[in-house]
Ligand code: 2PG
């Protein structure tokens with residue numbers, strides 16, 4: 001089998017203008033590339049994106065020490081390759097060479113291996129996950145708050161969960177919700193003050209007023225024949241301190257937050273809630289899942305940070321019934337797949353996700369299809385989000401599943 005002919009690492013920028021890395025691998029059949037995304041509301045347990053010296057120090061380590069080692073690798077040995085990346089780094093949290101660099105090395109290697117095996121990336125990933133291919137539902141970010149917006153609500157993401165029969169139908173439903181929100185705001189004599197990091201509207205509405213607009217907009221789009229429901233990512237660690245959740249309208253403790261979520265889910269027909277508690281509060285997550293997990297998808301993002309070890313703890317406590325999957329939280333494709341397999345084994349739903357800082361790399365569309373994910377979360381507006389949605393539509397319409 002052929003191997004890496006050349007490998008180049010670039011210091012480039014993401015959709016937020018933050019420094020990141022791109023890895024290009026040359027194979028005898030062409031060039032593949034991967035770009036690392038970056039988070040703003042990162043979980044405490046995520047791997048380090050870069051070593052202490054930042055992107056440039058990551059790059060100089062690559063050029064002086066890693067590049068030479070890479071040139072010996074043949075394709076198609078994902079697990080061994082990713083293990084080798086861990087050995088090269090030598091730390092638990094990948095802080096020597098940086099998780100951004102291991103992510104792009106691992107994903108570029110996967111893309112190159114898929115080309116060498118003459119299969120689409122989703123099929124290469126399916127072989128690693130051992131699951132059935134499927135087209136995920138689409139979770140679109142239509143209103144932004146928290147760390148992704150200036151002047152918006154405390155809740156980070158007001159999402160629409162489109163459960164279409166095809167990728168196109170889901171994507172269209174989310175575009176409609178995004179448009180209808182603007183109309184609803186106008187009707188109410190309000191306006192958006194801009195767009196946030198993930199392309200959703202930013203308004204000066206309070207947390208509940210924004211939810212009302214989302215819910216009315218989803219209702220309207222449902223009346224047009226689309227299956228689409230409100231969903232939230234609270235990223236609650238960002239407004240949690242000393243046992244309390246401080247919203248601009250009110251302050252509640254953990255038990256109060258459980259009741260609040262139960263009420264909101266019921267009143268606004270919310271189908272999915274991500275990170276409603278602090279990232280270390282496995283117990284309140286479990287209380288909420290116990291109460292409404294039979295009808296609501298409860299997702300752990302900062303709670304698990306794509307770490308199998310943390311997921312084991314969550315499974316033990318019954319904390320959630322779903323997981324968010326982000327390759328750069330854990331640093332390699334193999335670690336991500338191990339996490340997905342554990343979640344799947346316990347009948348947890350997998351939701352493959354973008355980061356708030358993104359590029360036009362569309363690999364997560366393939367990851368979502370190749371692991372049989374329940375949903376893909378990748379925003380609605382902005383070239384870097386649309387790149388993934390368009391790829392998903394093309395995979396759906398070309399596949400022979
Ligand atoms: C999240 C993500 C993506 P960030 O919290 O789910 O929406 O945000 O990339 O900033 O962590």
Ligand code: MG
Pocket residue numbers: 233235274275301302324
């Ligand atoms: Mg999140």
